[in-house]
Amino acid sequence: MNQAAHGHAAHHSHQHGRGGPGHMGDSGDQAEMLDLDADVLAEHIASITRWLPLEVSPRRLVDLGCGTGAGTFALLARFPEAHVTAVDTSAEHLRRLREKACAQGLADRVRTVQADLDTTWPELGIPDLVWASASMHHMADPDRTLRQIHDTLAPGGLLAVVELAGFPRFLPADAPVERPGLEERCHAASDRYHTEHVPHRGADWGPKLTAAGFAVEGERTLVVNIEGSRSPAIGRYALGSLRRMRDTAADALCAEDLAALDRLLDTDSAHSVLRRTDLTVRTERSVWAARRA
Incomplete structure (x- = not known):
């Protein structure tokens, strides 16, 4: 979850589902946010892998x-x-x-393939399991991609589609004190942007999977609610997420809201989101498990 995502947002390049997540214009910023996704949401990602309906471990x-x-x-x-x-x-x-794989002694178990899945379908062998986290909603033609995945999978193979419900929320409803409810207004503006530019975000993937020839064997939604005290990464995760949201919401915000948001994003300010002690990560993650007959 990029993916993520993260999963939840390649709102500059929209490259996430084209073979790789993109969150912001600079690749270093993108990578940092993906690493924060992985850090903050690690327990939820692990719980999804445990939930998958598998009788035999895939190889x-x-x-x-x-x-x-x-x-x-x-x-x-x-x-x-x-x-x-x-x-x-x-x-x-x-x-x-690859660097992480080498550092963890896993290099011999990982192969990397650079590809834009909207233009070229790479040689992937015949996998037992395909994992697509926070990527399907950025495909130019997700129905075609699902058919390609179906035809690539081994008979009886499983596809896991994982999607976050948009950007996470972090602030209390009454924050910041000078503009209560600011985060909700940012979300509303960002959602309008993504409805136009990323129309498959928030889709019900069950019918799409069935239409592509899959049998949907499981569906679940995980509620994510992580207190800021759980991880020092959450402040940086909130900062990066709100920065990304500003890119898509700024034009729709009033001057007072935009000024309040910029104070939260100013890392030198006493009002910086990094200095808040009341943050929580709140979102939902939906998962579909579908099998090739």
């Missing part, structure tokens, strides 16, 4: 839109005999993933 896995490897490493931990082919459009993300 050949593909992570579509792998980003810097949140899903890849969760899958490697869950299935210790497996090998993962990690696919992304970003050479920088794949480089970071």
